[in-house]
Amino acid sequence: MTADSQPPWRQPHSRRDVLRLGVGLFAAALLAACTTPEDEEPEPDQTPESTPPPGPALPLAPMPAIPAVASNGLLRLAAVGEPAVPEALTYSTLVTVDPRDARIHSDLADFVEQPDQLTVTFTMNPHALYHPRASATNGASAAIDADEAARDFAIRADAGEFLFSQVVEEITAVDPLTLQLRLRAPFALLLDQLGDVTTAGIRADAPSTVGIPLGSGPFIAERHEDGSLTLRPHPGYHRLGLPLLRAIQIAAAERERTLGAAFAGGALDILDLGSPDSVLRASERSDARVLQRSSRRSRGLGLSLVGTKGGREVRFHPAFQDQRVRRAIAISLDREGLASYDDSVAAGPIGPAFAADALEPATLGLHELFEHDPREAARLLQAAGHEDLTFTLEAPLTQPLRGLAQLITRQLSEAGVTAVLDLVDHSRLQTDLGQGDFQAILFELEPVRSPDLGLRLHVSGGLSGVSPWGYSNPVYDDAVRDVLAAIDPGQRAEGARAAQRLLLDDVPAMLPLPEPVERIAIAESVGGYAYDAYDFNERGLAHLWHVDTGSASVPPQPVAAGGAL
Structure with a gap:
């Protein structure tokens, strides 16, 4: 569930996968039950094909206009x-x-x-x-x-x-x-x-x-x-x-x-820039410029709401079931500070690489979940009866996420929240994330290749039938199902933005974090x-x-x- 090490087109996909992608969980189950991998190809029609009626x-x-250049x-x-x-x-x-x-x-x-x-x-x-x-x-x-x-x-x-x-x-x-x-x-x-x-x-x-x-x-x-x-x-x-x-x-x-x-x-x-030194050296060339974009490596802070997932008992924290507590954690985070930690850019549920499907930076910046207000966070926790909230935050043992986790714990402490770090290796993190076995977890995905992933991470069935967060919002699920049935990319993008606004208003159990950037140097x-x-x-x-x-x-x-x- 975490970081796909291969692009989607090089990974094995089951019939269930495509149906889940296309029509949502309920329609998927119905169609999967009506077809099997052994289905034979239909016999070709021996009669001439008729021209199909025109459709929308x-x-x-x-x-695009061809530029007037040599x-x-x-x-x-x-x-x-x-x-x-x-x-x-x-x-x-x-x-x-x-x-x-x-x-x-x-x-x-x-x-x-x-x-x-x-x-x-x-x-x-x-x-x-x-x-x-x-x-x-x-x-x-x-x-x-x-x-x-x-x-x-x-x-x-x-x-x-x-x-x-x-x-x-x-x-x-x-x-x-x-x-x-x-x-x-x-x-x-x-x-x-x-x-x-x-x-x-x-x-x-x-x-x-x-x-x-x-x-x-x-x-x-x-x-x-x-x-x-x-x-x-x-x-x-x-x-x-x-x-x-x-x-x-x-x-x-x-x-x-x-x-x-x-x-x-x-x-x-053109030169790919993989280190701060390479960026500095490339910027010294007078007839070149440096361009940057999101690396598509989505990051998130996941909160576990329930203690049973997929029939398995897992770690969780009951306080996270209260929307006020999730909101308090969200506004305890100084996203500008997180972004400057290792040169990242703001991201919503769908990352900025998919600009049409993603929420605009201005929309994210104005949303209350993306504000930094530790005093209001403390007030929310007190109102929820969790002013002394303590939980375990599982995070990668290696940099840069280790340092990012330490920064997050310091920011949470300003609102009176104690996050106890549990630093684990990559294999353990993947296992726990896939099983939803954690109280809170900091993770990063390999480059995301399609915008649907940012939506499907939050549906009731997650990516594999079980949400790692235990979060469920049927209204959001319905919205995502409609999005994933839209063939027209423009219609899909419009629906995706609406679904994300609905999700943020409900305060999801997985909070999207800024994504690291990548750069090239290019001659003028x-x-x-x-x-x-x-x-x-x-x-x-x-x-x-x-x-x-x-x-x-x-x-x-x-x-x-x-x-x-």
């Missing part, structure tokens, strides 16, 4: 060791979703309809082509139509991949330009996952020169003898005039410190690079990246065949 169109974001720039990147092929730059998907505003962006599909709650139809771009085959003598590229997409999705389904074996029930190429997906249950992350190249990047039935199937993304990868990569524009890319870059070079470096020196010397355009000459868009920056915006060459009249220069730093 899901709104697509307008195509299109022959070279973007220079590097990695320690042999760089992996950036599949987000070499594959296309049907659509992508921008987490900043929940808008759907077209890719291989130019039109999306939802005829009913379980059906989504995509109209394909008629100009999409795969990258040229290495064996092709005339440089011709194969076209991508609905049949190609259905073929690749069927391969994924046969391989047991989560999205197409557990979420999608039927894949139909209605005609060459119309693809229809029939779902087993409403699934709010459908379009997000269809926009993930690892989950749904459409692959040709032919290999590329870098050992992966051919794609149709904006760039074609070429591996060099030293392990470095060059990515060149796809000449048949379906967006006219794109991508803007002449090439992307990804050099191979032996050590992390080599990358810092290369960036400082102007040999790299690089444009179109939206660091705060996370994966969408590569999936949906890479064709608009550009490097200012100083003059639009500068002729293209040959790209060197890779290199090591």
